[in-house]
Amino acid sequence: MLVQVAHDALLLALQHVLRAVSANNPIPILSGVRIHTNEDGIIMTASNTSLAIQYRIPLGDSSATVQKAGAIVVPGRYFYEIIRKLSVGPILLEAKERWFLTIESGKSQIRLCGMDPVEFPSFNHSLSPDPVRKLRLANGSFLKAVKQTAFAASTSETRPVITGVSLVFGNELLHLMATDGIRLAALTIPINGQATDISNVIIPANNLKEVAKMFSAEEGLIEIETGLRQIGFAMNNLQIHSALIEGAFPSVKNIIPQRCISQVVMEKSSLLHAVERACVLAGDNIIRLSVTPESVELTSKTAELGETEEEVQLQTLSGDKFIVSLNGKLLMDILRCIDKESIKISYSGSMSPIMILPVEDTSASLFLITPVRTASSFT
Amino acid sequence: MLVQVAHDALLLALQHVLRAVSANNPIPILSGVRIHTNEDGIIMTASNTSLAIQYRIPLGDSSATVQKAGAIVVPGRYFYEIIRKLSVGPILLEAKERWFLTIESGKSQIRLCGMDPVEFPSFNHSLSPDPVRKLRLANGSFLKAVKQTAFAASTSETRPVITGVSLVFGNELLHLMATDGIRLAALTIPINGQATDISNVIIPANNLKEVAKMFSAEEGLIEIETGLRQIGFAMNNLQIHSALIEGAFPSVKNIIPQRCISQVVMEKSSLLHAVERACVLAGDNIIRLSVTPESVELTSKTAELGETEEEVQLQTLSGDKFIVSLNGKLLMDILRCIDKESIKISYSGSMSPIMILPVEDTSASLFLITPVRTASSFT
Known part of the structure; x- marks a missing residue:
C-alpha cells in the first residue's frame, strides 16, 4: 500500500474511528485501526466488540491519492498522536515488509510497527446474511x-x-x-x-x-x-x-396510568430551574412537589445542611391538589431533554407513576417517573 | 448580618475564594467560606492549611449594601452551588440564630446551616508581627x-x-x-x-x-x-x-557549566514541534539530539512500536558537533514556556547539563536540563 493523503482529511478520519478503539483492549488487533484502499477511497476502520466505525476519505480531489492498493493495521492511538502532531501538508503512508508503516511528512520520518490486516474483524457492509x-x-x-x-x-x-x-x-x-x-x-x-x-x-x-x-x-x-x-x-x-442486546424489552402498556386524578400545566424552564436549585440540598435527591390551585411548591431538605423552598407558577390545574415526592435528578434529566415551552404533569395517585408530556408536541413523546414513598416526618 | 448583593458580584467572589476550599477537609470549619462585613464591603474568605484567599465585594454602587453588620461561616461548596443556580437579581443574605443563613432571591428561599465565624482562622492582613x-x-x-x-x-x-x-x-x-x-x-x-x-x-x-x-x-x-x-x-x-516552605534551596552556582564545548542557535517552534512528535514513540521519553554543522537530527524509539526521525534546521553552530540524549517531555516543558523565536543550546560535555537560553531576552532567563546516559545500542 502506498497512499498520499492531506493532513486534515486523515486527522478527521482518525478522530471519527478512534471512538471505537479502546485504550486497553485485551485483543491486540482491536487496539488498531485498519487502513485499506479501494476504488472509492482510503478507508479507516476501527472496531471493538460492541461498536465498529468506518470512515472513507474519498479520492478524486487533491486530498487523497492511491499509488498502490493494499491494507495494514496500525496501533490506533499512537498513529493518531503522530498524525495530530505532524505539520499541515501532504502525508505519505507506505506499508512495508513485515507490516511496518512508514509515515513521511516534511522532514519527519516515522516507522510504525503494524499488524496483518487479515486478523482484523471484517466490517460487514450489508449486515448480511441476516434478514435486513x-x-x-x-x-x-x-x-x-x-x-x-x-x-x-x-x-x-x-x-x-x-x-x-x-x-x-x-x-x-x-x-x-x-x-x-x-x-x-x-x-x-x-x-x-x-x-x-x-x-x-x-x-x-x-x-x-x-x-x-x-x-x-x-x-x-x-x-x-x-x-x-x-x-x-x-x-x-x-x-x-x-x-444489539438480546432479550425482550419490558412491556410498557401496563405501566402507563389509564386515568389520572389531576393534571397541571406549567412552564418547563421555571420548573427546571427550581428543581436544579432544590436538588443542591435534597437528601438522596428527593424533592417534594406540592401542587395547589395557586402554585407549585418545591421543597427539599438535608439534615445538618439546610432546606430549600421554591414556588413555581402554574398555568392550569384540573382536578384535585396533590403532594408527591420524587427523585429530583431524574426529573431534571427529563425536563432538560424536553424542547417545548410548556409541560403537562399528570398525577394518578401516590402508587402510580407521574406522567410528563410536552404540550403541543407532534412527535408524541412521553415520560414517566415513579414517585418515592418518604417517611412521614418529611411529607 | 443582613446584606443585599447582586447575583453576579456574589458569584464572582465565590469563584475566587472557592479555590482555597478543599472538598474533604478534615477540619470542618475549613470547608466553609466566611462572610463578614466592614466599612469597605462584604468580605468573603476561604482558607486551607496552605492557602488563604479573600475577596471584597465593594459597597457604594447598587451591587452590594449592608443593612446590618455581622459575620457567619457557610459550607463553601453548597453555598456556591445554590448561588450559581439562582436566577439573576438581588440576593438577600441574613444570618439568623444558631448560625443559620437564609438566602432569598425571587421566589426561592433557602436556609443553610452555618458555623460560628469565631472558629475561622484569621486572615492576617499585614502578615505581622513578622518582619515584612x-x-x-x-x-x-x-x-x-x-x-x-x-x-x-x-x-x-x-x-x-x-x-x-x-x-x-x-x-x-x-x-x-x-x-x-x-x-x-x-x-x-x-x-x-x-x-x-x-x-x-x-x-x-x-x-x-x-x-x-x-x-x-x-x-x-x-x-x-x-x-x-x-x-x-x-x-x-x-x-x-x-x-512558605522552610529549608534551604539548593545552590545553583556549581551546576551552571562555566564553559561550553558547542553552541547551537535554532528556531524554537521548529524544535518544539519536532520534540512533540519524537516524544510519541520515545521509550521512557528519551530522545536523542545529534547536532552537526548541517542540521539537528532528533531520533526516538520504542521497541514493538516503532521509531521517529526528525530533522530541524539550525541557524548557527559554533564549536564541535555533538550527540546528547535527554528526556523529551522535560525539554518540551522548557521550550513551551519560552516566548522568544530563537534559542541557544549550549553543550558542555556528556556529564554536564545542557543550557538553554532564549536569544535576545532582556529578562535573563536560563534553563538547564541534565542529559540521560543511554545504553550503547541506542546511542
Whole structure:
C-alpha cells in the first residue's frame, strides 16, 4: 500500500474511528485501526466488540491519492498522536515488509510497527446474511429521538436489557423507548416504509449516544439498517455498526396510568430551574412537589445542611391538589431533554407513576417517573 | 448580618475564594467560606492549611449594601452551588440564630446551616508581627516570571524544598528559581526597592501557579508582601496568602557549566514541534539530539512500536558537533514556556547539563536540563 493523503482529511478520519478503539483492549488487533484502499477511497476502520466505525476519505480531489492498493493495521492511538502532531501538508503512508508503516511528512520520518490486516474483524457492509431492514430518516429527527430517550436507560449491568434503547418498527411509525426501572422515556416518530420480519431491536444506549454524537454535525438523511445481531447507521463518509442486546424489552402498556386524578400545566424552564436549585440540598435527591390551585411548591431538605423552598407558577390545574415526592435528578434529566415551552404533569395517585408530556408536541413523546414513598416526618 | 448583593458580584467572589476550599477537609470549619462585613464591603474568605484567599465585594454602587453588620461561616461548596443556580437579581443574605443563613432571591428561599465565624482562622492582613517586606510589580512581569519557573518544580514530596519556587530579593533584582533535580528554570527580573532582612523565601509551586491563575485577568500593579512564614499577594479586590516552605534551596552556582564545548542557535517552534512528535514513540521519553554543522537530527524509539526521525534546521553552530540524549517531555516543558523565536543550546560535555537560553531576552532567563546516559545500542 502506498497512499498520499492531506493532513486534515486523515486527522478527521482518525478522530471519527478512534471512538471505537479502546485504550486497553485485551485483543491486540482491536487496539488498531485498519487502513485499506479501494476504488472509492482510503478507508479507516476501527472496531471493538460492541461498536465498529468506518470512515472513507474519498479520492478524486487533491486530498487523497492511491499509488498502490493494499491494507495494514496500525496501533490506533499512537498513529493518531503522530498524525495530530505532524505539520499541515501532504502525508505519505507506505506499508512495508513485515507490516511496518512508514509515515513521511516534511522532514519527519516515522516507522510504525503494524499488524496483518487479515486478523482484523471484517466490517460487514450489508449486515448480511441476516434478514435486513432499511430505512432513511431525516438526521434531525434521529438526533432528537436519541436525545429524548437514551438518557433514561439504565446504567447498571444487573439487567442488561434495560441498558439499551428499544426500537420497534411499525408500518409507518418508529417507537423508541428506554427505562431504568424508575423513569421511562418513550417517543414515536413517523417513518417511510413497511414492517418486515425484523420488527424490534434493542441497541446499547451508550452506543446510540455515541452514534448521535458522531452524526451531530451532519445534515441530510441517515440510513439505518437492522439485522438480527447488528444495526448499521450510514451517512456521507461515515458508517457505524452496533451490536444489539438480546432479550425482550419490558412491556410498557401496563405501566402507563389509564386515568389520572389531576393534571397541571406549567412552564418547563421555571420548573427546571427550581428543581436544579432544590436538588443542591435534597437528601438522596428527593424533592417534594406540592401542587395547589395557586402554585407549585418545591421543597427539599438535608439534615445538618439546610432546606430549600421554591414556588413555581402554574398555568392550569384540573382536578384535585396533590403532594408527591420524587427523585429530583431524574426529573431534571427529563425536563432538560424536553424542547417545548410548556409541560403537562399528570398525577394518578401516590402508587402510580407521574406522567410528563410536552404540550403541543407532534412527535408524541412521553415520560414517566415513579414517585418515592418518604417517611412521614418529611411529607 | 443582613446584606443585599447582586447575583453576579456574589458569584464572582465565590469563584475566587472557592479555590482555597478543599472538598474533604478534615477540619470542618475549613470547608466553609466566611462572610463578614466592614466599612469597605462584604468580605468573603476561604482558607486551607496552605492557602488563604479573600475577596471584597465593594459597597457604594447598587451591587452590594449592608443593612446590618455581622459575620457567619457557610459550607463553601453548597453555598456556591445554590448561588450559581439562582436566577439573576438581588440576593438577600441574613444570618439568623444558631448560625443559620437564609438566602432569598425571587421566589426561592433557602436556609443553610452555618458555623460560628469565631472558629475561622484569621486572615492576617499585614502578615505581622513578622518582619515584612513589600514590593510592587507590574502584573505582566509577575505572570511571566511564574510561567517560566513554576513548571520546573518537583512534584514529588520526597524533597519538599524543591516542590517550591525560590524567590531571592536583591537590591534592584528579584531572582526566581525552580528545579526538580533534572531540570532547572531561573529568571531574574528588575524590581524597585531595597533588600531587608527577608532576602529569600520558598513558595509552594502549586500555590504560586494558583495565584498567577487568579490574577491572570487583572491589569496593573500586584503588591507582594513577605513575612517569615507567609507571603501575600494583593491587587484590586483580591488578596491571597500562601504558606512558605522552610529549608534551604539548593545552590545553583556549581551546576551552571562555566564553559561550553558547542553552541547551537535554532528556531524554537521548529524544535518544539519536532520534540512533540519524537516524544510519541520515545521509550521512557528519551530522545536523542545529534547536532552537526548541517542540521539537528532528533531520533526516538520504542521497541514493538516503532521509531521517529526528525530533522530541524539550525541557524548557527559554533564549536564541535555533538550527540546528547535527554528526556523529551522535560525539554518540551522548557521550550513551551519560552516566548522568544530563537534559542541557544549550549553543550558542555556528556556529564554536564545542557543550557538553554532564549536569544535576545532582556529578562535573563536560563534553563538547564541534565542529559540521560543511554545504553550503547541506542546511542
